[in-house]
Amino acid sequence: MTAVLYEVRDAVATLTLNRPQALNALDLAMIDGLAEASARAAFDREVRAVVLCGSGEHFMAGGDLKWFREQLALPPAERQARFSRLIGAVHASIEQLKTMEKPVVASVQGAVAGFGLSLMMAADLALAADDAYFTLAYCRIGLSPDGGATWSLPRLVGLRRAMEIALLGDRFDAARAGELGLVNRVVPRAQLADETAALAARLAAGPTAALARTKALLNASFTQPLSAQLVGEQHAFAACGAEPDFAEGLAGFFEKRPANFSGRE
Known part of the structure; x- marks a missing residue:
């Protein structure tokens, strides 16, 4: 069974976590599949938006704890080295999702736990079914978070609430996730x-290059001084103004019709 399915339709790439019998828990095959699929979506010029979802009843229940338990047979030093390599491979996908020059939508249901929550937070937008439930969970098995959770979480919910979610590992429902700004x-x-298809179609029909620059500016804003952010905005605005989608956007406005953006630089 392919661990991550990849499909492109109408300029939208859908990456589907595909271990439903294991609640889409992250294993070695899925790590490789996510890296391959996210890179493929990032570099495919026909793709203008990306959807990340899970097959079956759940999005992802975190890492595969059965595989983790098997690693206990290794000496601590060897186990540490193996985990370091593993997390490095996992993080390649997170960075790809965060930096790709097209919007990414997470569509989640059921369990969104551990790395599943990290993965959802790596997307630019998130839709949740009303049956979704969330927990960072790492502290419950004596681990610290990975997948960029410690970067994304305080940016989305604030430091104090991030501490609560990460240090207590409590489970909360979709309504609470909405209140916190996680979805x-x-x-x-x-x-x-x-709802996911409609949102992805709307993004895919947008001015892709302008959306990519907007995404990059927003992600950089927490670590940039105002002066640097203003320079970034200046360069991005000027670049957008030199592209066909700017002319088409103006034409649509003055002709009182929807703009037909090409998404090209």
């Missing part, structure tokens, strides 16, 4: 696929 919208489970 953009909570929808009935039966409507999740349609």
Whole structure:
């Protein structure tokens, strides 16, 4: 069974975690599959938006604890080295999702735990079914978070709430995730696929290069001084103004019609 399915339709790439019998828990095959699929989506010029979802009843229940338990047979030093290599491979996908020049939408249901929550937070937007439930969970098995959770979480919910979520490992529901700002919208489970498709189609029809620059500016804003951020905005604005989508956006406005963006630089 392919651990991560990849499909492109109408300029939207859908990456589907595909271990439903194991609640899509992260194993070695899925690590490789995520790296390959995220890189493929990032560099495919026909793709203008990306959806990240899970097959079956759950998005992802975190790492594969059975595999973790098997590693206890290794000496501590060897185990540490193996985990370091493993997390390095996992992080390649997170960085790809955060930096790719197209918007990424996470569509989640059921369990969103451990690395599943980290993965969801790596997306630019997130939709959750009303049956979704969330926990960072690492502290419950004596681990610290990975997958960029310690970077994304305080940016989304603030430092104090991030500490609570990470240090206590409590489980919370979709409504609470919405209140915290972890997800953009909570929808009935039966409507999740349609709502996700509609959002992805809207993003894919947008001015892709301008959206990519906006995404990069927002991600940089927490570590940039205002002067550097203003320079970044200046360069991005000027670059957008030299591209066909700017002319098309103006034409659509003055002709009182939707703009037909090409998404090209």
